[in-house]
Amino acid sequence: MIKVKNLSTSFGKKVVHDNISLEVQKGEIYGILGGSGSGKTTLVRQIIMLDSIQSGTIELFGKDISHLNYEGRNNIKKNWGVLFQFGALFSSLNVLENICLPLKENSKLPQNLIEDIAFTKLKMVGLDADVGLLSPEELSGGMKKRVAIARSLALDPEILFLDEPTSGLDPVSAKAFDNLILDLRDMLGLTVVVITHELNTIKTALDKFCIIHQGKLLMDGSYNDALNEKNDIIDKFLKIQR
Numbered sequence: 001m002i003k004v005k006n007l008s009t010s011f012g013k014k015v016v017h018d019n020i021s022l023e024v025q026k027g028e029i030y031g032i033l034g035g036s037g038s039g040k041t042t043l044v045r046q047i048i049m050l051d052s053i054q055s056g057t058i059e060l061f062g063k064d065i066s067h068l069n070y071e072g073r074n075n076i077k078k079n080w081g082v083l084f085q086f087g088a089l090f091s092s093l094n095v096l097e098n099i100c101l102p103l104k105e106n107s108k109l110p111q112n113l114i115e116d117i118a119f120t121k122l123k124m125v126g127l128d129a130d131v132g133l134l135s136p137e138e139l140s141g142g143m144k145k146r147v148a149i150a151r152s153l154a155l156d157p158e159i160l161f162l163d164e165p166t167s168g169l170d171p172v173s174a175k176a177f178d179n180l181i182l183d184l185r186d187m188l189g190l191t192v193v194v195i196t197h198e199l200n201t202i203k204t205a206l207d208k209f210c211i212i213h214q215g216k217l218l219m220d221g222s223y224n225d226a227l228n229e230k231n232d233i234i235d236k237f238l239k240i241q242r
Contacts, residue, residue, distance in 0.1 A: 001026050001159060001191045002047060007056035009042060016042055018215035019056070029185055029192040031202060031209030033237070038212045040195045044161055047193075048082060049073060061158075078106060080159040081152030085167060088148065089136040095122070095147050096132035102154040121150035124187075125180060142173040146180070153188075160184075162194045166201055174198065178205040199239060211237060 002024035009017040016039035024030045032040045045051040047058055049065055058065050060076060068076065089098050099118040103109060109117075119129050125146040136144060145165060152160060165181070166174035178201050185192055196202065202209060203223055211218040211234065218237075219229055226234055235242065 001028075001061065002030075002193070003057075003059040004043070004047070005057045005059075007043070007046070007053065007058065009039065009046070009054050015215045017056075017212070020212070020215075020217055022210050022217065022220055024191060024193060026191055027185070027189060028207045029181065029194065029205055031194045031196055031206040032212070033195075033197065033202070033209050034212035035237075039215070040212060041163065043212070044163065044193065044195060048080065048161060049077065078155050079157055080161060081155065081157040083145065083148050083152050083160070083162045083165055085163040089144060089151075091136050093136075094132065095134050095136070095139070098136070098147060099132075099151045099154055102151065106155060117154065118150070121153050122147075124153065124184065125150045141168050142177065145169070145177060149180070149184070153184075156188075158189075158191060160190050160192045162192065162196075164195055164197070166196070166198050171200075175200060175204075181205055202238065213237075 004020060004022050007017050007020045032043060034040045042051060046053055053066055061079065096115065096118050099121055100114050103114045103117060119132060122129060122132055127143065127146055139147065166177050169177060181192060182205055184190055194206065208222050210220040213233060219226060219234055226238055227240065
């Protein structure tokens with residue numbers, strides 16, 4: 001689904017990515033880990049074509065995104081959804097209107113059908129229909145993220161990108177959100193890419209993950225692979241006690 005090959009990125013003298021290569025397979029929940037400023041968000045922004053690629057290649061669905069024309073870029077963007085770190089809901093719209101927006105902009109469906117789809121997405125993320133009439137400021141942190149997930153699913157994407165999806169949530173809400181991601185992956189056949197530093201998410205929700213450290217990929221594999229690495233930096237990052 002995603003293939004990053006020999007990616008290098010720098011800002012001035014700061015090297016963010018130094019010849020990084022990784023692959024995300026269909027149906028995986030794949031994590032991107034690293035310390036603050038390690039280039040996690042920059043990597044995802046390059047994959048979803050918000051930031052330009054300086055050196056190397058990124059392929060999505062087998063297509064080199066650097067070679068896509070304007071129409072090709074717009075078409076491929078409809079195949080993924082994004083959950084930004086704080087939800088990024090539009091405060092001037094209610095919940096239902098937020099979820100309807102991608103469908104209104106990218107389809108010619110009648111309004112009643114668009115709203116039916118939006119209510120279905122709300123149900124998928126475990127929220128009742130009456131939540132649709134609330135404004136974003138009336139929602140708890142966990143509900144905001146669920147609504148943002150519902151909006152990201154509006155166009156039935158194949159890939160879901162999540163930026164720190166459980167940050168700011170209490171442990172119970174965070175665990176419930178991890179379970180929601182697992183359920184959505186299994187129900188919809190999604191491929192999920194997650195930027196996270198939450199240990200519970202890393203241990204229970206991710207099939208594989210990479211750790212970016214000083215511009216390099218420190219590791220790329222499963223949590224069990226990390227346990228077998230016996231690397232002091234990995235152990236410290238994942239708080240592994242030996």
